[in-house]
Amino acid sequence: MFKKESKLKRFDFILLFTTIILCVYGFIVINSATLSKTFGSEPFLKTQITAFALGMVAVFILLFIDYDIYGGFYLPIYGITVALLIYVLINPVRASEWGDVRSWMSIGPIVFQPSELAKFGVIISVSKFIDIHKDSINNPAVLIKILVFAFFPIALIMMQPDLGTSLVFIFFIAVMLFVAGIDRKYIIAVLVIAFVLLIIGLMILYNIMQDYVPKKDYRVDRIVTFFYPELDPEDTGYHVIQSKIAIGSGMIYGRGLFKGVQNQLNYLPTKETDFIFAVIGEELGLIGGLLLLCLYGILFYRLIKIARNASNLFGSLIVTGIAAMQFFHIFENVGMTMGLLPVTGIPLPFISYGGTFMLVNTVSIGLALSVGLKRAKVSMNDF
Template identity: 80%
Template sequence: MFKKDNKLKRFDFILFFTTIALCIYGFIIINSATMSKASGSEPYLKTQIVAFALGLGVMFFLVMIDFDIYGSFYLPIYGVSVILLLYVLINPVSASEWGDVRSWIAIGPVVFQPSELAKFGVIISVAKFIDINKDNINEPVVLIKVLVFAFFPVALILMQPDLGTALVFIFFIAVMIFVSGIDRKYIIAVIILALIMLVIGLISFYFIMKDYTPNEDYRIDRIVTFFYPELDPEDTGYQVIQSKTAIGSGMIYGRGLYKGVQNQLGYLPTKETDFIFAVIGEELGLVGGLGLLLLYALLLYRLIRIARHAANLFGSLIVTGITAMLLFHIFENIGMTMGLMPVTGIPLPFISSGGTFMLVNMVSIGLALGVGMKRGKIDMNDF
């Protein structure tokens, strides 16, 4: 149908329409999760749809850009990301309004989370920095330079403190470095170090539990709640208990859309954001949950495919970072709603309510599609 040199043939329509399907799925679930609120669903849906429309426009704009241009400006992109993360430490939105974590800033009427925007800056700049040093990446001095360059923004995020977002950065940076061709000895060293830290963590947890008092430190509370939510069922363990109750009550086919008891009666906390998968589990059951997972699996597969066939290492690392970022969000969010992972406040891509997060997700796919457009003779239709 298309000529071999027609760029439209390189556009990944499967990835694009999978993304649209996920967004529509999210609109429906957000409508159900917020209809019992005093303000109703309209303000939440309006924000989400506007962010989706803006993201769609940005996506098509990014598709037309040669992604190699980003590499020419990787240092300014990195600098802007660092400045945003520094600014939020100096002048965050009022803590009384947004909690103790200094993660938000306001520019006029717009309130947003700089760490979300910094994800792109870090992915692009780290991808280019690795690409520049790819021939010497396994030399200790070069590897240390890459690690310092990559993890300095993570240190700023930890100072907010925002452990959940920091973990997202750590994961996608680690995956990007791993696929860049790092020597096996470094991987083994990291695994050994991780095992040592795990043992130390378990020993520390044992002593913490001997004299544990809820609400002394929210980070410790989240860890303790992960193992024993029943120790504080009315406060720190409340979210996980209600979430597991909602998902379990949905069984195979769910209670029906807009008919969830935990959801509609307000027992489920942060149900439009962090715990939105519990709404899916209660109202659409196992079938609805598996349907969402299948869409995610297709999305991640197409992203991995683009990364494998990218025109160069820089493009491959950009898409690898995006894929790892989305994978961590999906795994952590669904896991925490089921009590399989600690509660970290990480939203579910394309599904959770939030204008900035929706825009970030759409831009991520736009960047990946842009990389996919420069794939030479690779035929995107050989699924």
């Protein structure tokens, strides 16, 4: 694949193979999660495998492109990202399959979420913007300029509204700023503000609970459901309750693949997307869940290695953004299925069903591998 031996040594085969194993794991679980659907699992698997194949082709192409080229086009990339997010607000897909939402757009027969593609645009453009201002990043005026640049696309996503995806963006941008060397005083200030907001939020929740009416506001329902799912077990609390039952019933070894009661009898909602980890917990048990988390652990370890050894800050921030994006998805998805975090509708990377989501995840690995090929240093300890 590569002409020079040094290039071959720098290629992270472990990261690539781990990604492929995760995707295959996902195919198996999606097959079980959709087996009881009206048309069976074939349509879901076809979409997922096609997205994976396209993603692998994109990975192969990205390996031959110097990632520094993207930095030269960071403003056009940012502009296209913002344009897509504005377009979907003005002219969204409005069909019964997706409901009256402003998160989807269509190009011919292809329907996708611009917010998913925006992850690449924001990671690349913000990484370059930070890189340009790296020597003065702690200057208040410069930092404000970076934050405005980074958070404008997030504001557009919030207007869709899509709080879950917005939180993903906020998290990986915060991590990127931390890695870029933001001053400790700003971090402390953010933590203090977060603590104050948490106290205010708990006080507001207490007041809401005094005369709470389910199904009045779905965002409030999600927060209340997190604390008290039993208040509305047949509607707003149904997802979490059924998910916890599924995971708990799997115990150590699980009920067996294709043998989950909650899964196969369709008690578990959105089981092929948001709550697919509950399918793993019920049918593959603690062992299956730990295996998945171990694979994710290897993935993060390799991404961190690449970020640390990148030839410049721009490359390091790209991989940092990718790793942080993946981490937040995994942490939130697993947490919400176990009732430890509020339900935000965030899917599980490489495992949850979704063509656009699968494509974004595989291409992100391709970007990371591309950065890895241009590492500043290579040692046998990296493999």
